[in-house]
Structures are given as structure tokens and as C-alpha cells.
Amino acid sequence: MTFARPPTIRDVADRAGVSIGTASNVLNRKPQVGGALREKVLEAAQELGWRPNSIARSLRQRRTGVVGLCVPLTGSAYFAAMVEAFEEVAAVQGHAIMQVLSHSDPQLELARVEMLLARQIDGLVLVPCAMPARTLEAIARSGVPTVVVDRLPDDQRFDTVTLDDAGVMRRVTGHLLSLGHRRVLYTVQHPELVTTQARIQSFEATMREAGPAARSRVLARPENPLAYAGDLGRVLTEAEPPTAIIASNSILAQWTLQALTGSGWRWPADISVFAFDEPAWAELVTPPLTCVRQPVQAIARHAWQQLLARLAGETGPRRHVVLEAELVLRSSTAAPAGTSEPIAY
Amino acid sequence: MTFARPPTIRDVADRAGVSIGTASNVLNRKPQVGGALREKVLEAAQELGWRPNSIARSLRQRRTGVVGLCVPLTGSAYFAAMVEAFEEVAAVQGHAIMQVLSHSDPQLELARVEMLLARQIDGLVLVPCAMPARTLEAIARSGVPTVVVDRLPDDQRFDTVTLDDAGVMRRVTGHLLSLGHRRVLYTVQHPELVTTQARIQSFEATMREAGPAARSRVLARPENPLAYAGDLGRVLTEAEPPTAIIASNSILAQWTLQALTGSGWRWPADISVFAFDEPAWAELVTPPLTCVRQPVQAIARHAWQQLLARLAGETGPRRHVVLEAELVLRSSTAAPAGTSEPIAY
DNA sequence: TTGAAAGCGATACCAA
């Protein structure tokens, strides 16, 4: 059995008895093509089972139709949804997505993004990790159209699509305050993220505005569920423990509920729980989880649209889209035990 | 501001005063390269900020270093983990992964895979959807080394890595039987999947062996959580309702618990629940969920290793790896109410 | 060792 190499456009042209230029024109549905030869070429291509070699095409056209996507991970519901959203919207126009994971590590992020750039991606969507300076520089130098998503709101070198973190956090905190909470704990995994910092600031400012009795507190960078459970246990057994917890993502939300369950605390009776992200299990736990539903589809749609505009040659100033998130109030938040009276907020 | 096109290897060669062949040799760390020129070339490349154009390289070498990955979706914990596992193992050797989603639709699957093939991927990992015949044919015709994962155990055209579905189901069913259950419901989303069929057969056979009192029942193809809740409610209010449910994946597990919660049924008091897949929330629900932990890492590792062997030119007969899964017994399964006595199994 | 030149498979321009 002989391994014939896949037929090239030259084989097709030969078989149809035309030049390869003509064959190319036919096979790319160019208008200037004659009815007679047209048939022969298509027939020949059909018979030979010709498939375009998009590598060769990419080299010549200087575009690959591939868009890079770099996210920290896909295990979180949030990023998984984002990846699916991009895949869907990309396929529509025949784009392919090459996805890499940074594992929240600046070095890995840089390496993976450089790999994408070397592969001549036409555009890039980046959800940066905490210290993305070198990555961003490499991207800027490359000149590849890029949309930065979800973190890093105002870099003037890139188009961005972000959440209104401060605004969302203000509403989240406000909701807890209005329930009567005055001591609130905010737990975060990556305090260095711009996103996180905006949230922390907004959290603390909002708490301050609530008056002198309000105590805000931040628990940062838990290593693993066990260590986190330990930290939480310590905080919750202090003299004046928090009466509500805000978890900064679905992983921390999970760790939080696990820790509470493990120690026999109940929510919202012993402590209210509010989570950023809407995990799949939000309605499965009892009582169900109050959380922030981030507009993943809208993020993907805006980012893609912006990227397409740049790919089409749009050269205007950088655009910064800021989206709002929705608070989904369920039963894991309630007035703290022994509340005097709720306060309108 | 002028947009200089990125420097090519020719620019580097010119600047270093050598031929492009020599430059290429230096930049690819070929041994036959002289110490004097070597420095000059590297310096020139550095100064110009030269980056290899891997499209050009791919065209010449007839390999891209890209491996395609086609999975039904990434929303499920199982596939998300699989994607991460592949990404990790691929990056080690400088391979890139181009991922597409079939959304469990044969047509989409075919289209996406053909796109991958047109892009000259070196190899492919496919988790096929239910009716993959045409996709498989296209792949076989293309000659691209392919590993089929997780479904389709014995196709002689491809290497495969699968679970021992029959064996796992036998153990799952056996566990329920040994707890004393005699009426068991198995709910599945895609009854056409070879995997599912193997599970169903094994389920029914194992139940039959348990004697004439044993009743097995399969609920197939629920459309959505609501319809499923309706179906379940109907079955559970019959004269002799099942005392245990086996859910075929984490999505059905979620729907099941939601339906039970919604109707006020409790597990395992009213009904035991056993799930294939280990969702992130398995330990978050109360009581925690008994489930089948599938060896995702091992699957990815085996598949990748097999693919690398083929890429390296190995031509032996097809290899079919079958892996075992682990039963994680938690509290959502227990003896049915009013059991006379458990039966060793 | 180094250089020159021939591809890789397609597109795009220009002449016929």
C-alpha cells in the first residue's frame, strides 16, 4: 500500500487541464470564472478528494483565521462558560480558537502567549493573571489585535471588556448592610488582581460609609480548603465575629460552604454567605446560595465584536466596555441573628 | 508612524552578513555551526527582535505541532478536567492544542473536525458524539493519527482509550443490590452512545442476576430539568417505585437532586442516589453524593502517550486501553427504607 | 563550515 500524499491544487489543475491560477480562482469562488472550466475543476477536486491546505494559504495571505485565547484555567464555571461562548461565536465566521491556560502564573502566561504569537494568530483574547506586565508588553510589541477581558480596566494599549467591580461590590455590600450586617468578611484568592483591588476598595469604602459600628475585614490568599477552613474557624470564633462572608469566586464559595459544614455552622442562621460567580450547584445546596451572576455571554460577545472590528482594520481609539452584573438573591443571606432593625440602604 | 513588518530570517541573515541557510542553522541550534558567525546571527536576531514564523516552518516541514481536540462540551466537570489535562501534557513538548466543541451534534462534529483537518493538525484526540460515523470516516480518510477517547471501544481504525463501562456499572449496581435495593432506576441523556449502551446492558444483566424480585428501569433522554423532574415525579409515585437512582453524568445528577429537593424527597431516606462523574459539589450537598470517579488524568495521559507514539511513526496494530473507575461511597446511598436484610453481593 | 537554490501549497498580480 502506497501512501499518496494528499493532492495539491496543482494536481487538481493538471487533472482539469487548467492552470493552477484558474484552479485557485474556481476553488475560491471568485466571480471571474468560466462556466465550462469551472465544472471540470470542481469535478477534478472532487475526484481527487482535494482539501485546501490552510497553512499554505495562511502563509501567502498573512492571516491564519486563528484567534488565541488565554485564560487562567477552565475548571471554574465562569471560564468554562467563557470558553464555550467564544468557541460558538468564533466558529460562525470560520475562525478557529487556539486556547492556552496560564494557570494564573505570569511566567507560564508569557510562554503560552508567545507560543500563540509565534503561530501567527490574527487576534488574541486575554484574561490576564495577576502580574501580566511582561505578557502585555510582548503582545503590544507584536502588534496583534488584542482584547483584554475581565481584569485590567484601563490599559491604554488595549481594548478591554470588564465588569464594574466597584459598582457590583457596592451593591453586594449594600445588600448585606441593609439586612443589618455590620461585621463582614471578604475572602479573596488573588489580592494582587486589579479586579480584586477594586472590589476590596469598594467593599471597605461602602462599609465605612455605614458608620462607626461597621467592621470590614479581608481574608486573602488561602492556600487550600483545609488551611482556609482553619483561617475561617479562627475568625469566626473571635469575640466579635463577622456575621456575613463574601466569597470572591466560586472556588472560595465552595471552600467556604465546606468549611462551614465541616464545623457545624449553618447558613444563613449562623452566618450569611454571598458569592461572586454563579456555580452550577448554587441551587443545590441548602439553603441555596446568593450570588453575583456575571454576564459571561455578554462579555464574550463584546470582546469578540471588538476584536472583529480591529481585525477588519478599525483604528480608532481604544474602547473600554464596562458591564454590570446581576445579584441573584437566594436564601444564604439573611438578617444576622439578634438584629435590632434592618437599615434601609 | 510606519508599520514595519516583523523581521524575517532574511533580515537577520542580512544584518549578520551571512546566508539565510546559515542563519536558519544557527537559529535552530544545529551543531554544524561556527562559533564566530553564530554569535553575529544570534545578536542580529536579538536586535531585530526576530520571532520564527511557525506558519512558514510548518509549510516546509509538513508538520504544525498542533493537535486537535474535539469534545462535546466543556461545561461538564469531566470534560473541563480532560481539557486541562491535555493542555498541560501537550505544552511540555511544545505542542499546541486546537480545541473545538461538537455540542453532541454529529453535523457540527463533522464540520469542526474537517476544519481541524484543513488546518493540518498533526494528530487528533476525539471524544465522539453519539453518531460519529461520518466524522470517523473523514478522519480515517485523512490519515491523521487519532486517538478516540471515552466512547467507541473497539473501532479497528483507531487507537482508543475507554472506561470499562460494563465493569463499572456492574460494581455500581452491585453496590446498590448489596444495600438491599431491588428496584433501581437508571437515567441517561444519550441512550445512543456506545458507552451508555454498555452501561445499560450491564445494569440490566446485573439486576437480572439478582433474582426475580429485581426490577431495572431506564429513563432516557430528558429534555431539560423541568421535564426530567416531571418524569421522575411520575415514576416515583407509582405503586412500586424505585428505591435508588443511578444518574449517568453530573448534569443528570444535578437535575436529579434538584427534582428531589423540589418535590420534598430526601436522599437517601426516600431514595438513594448514585452518580457517574464526580461533580465539584459532590461533598457540598447534604448528604454528600456517592459517585463514580473517572480517571481523567490517566485517560489524558494514555491518550497523549499513544498519540505521541503514532506521531513518532509507530505503525503497530491499534491499541485499545481500558481503564477502571473508582467508586466513591458517600452518604447519598443507603439501605432502602423497610429493608428486611442486606444481601451480600 | 558556509552559501546558493529548490521547494512546501497556496494566492495574486499581470500579461496575453
Place this chain on the structure above:
DNA sequence: TTGGTATCGCTTTCAA
């Protein structure tokens, strides 16, 4: 309209 040919950026013989 069609054909011939240069070209995309790089690797890889093959001579020198």
C-alpha cells in the same frame, strides 16, 4: 477570462 510567475518565510539538500 485564462495562464504564467513571483511570492509568503522558512527548511533542507547539494555544491563549493
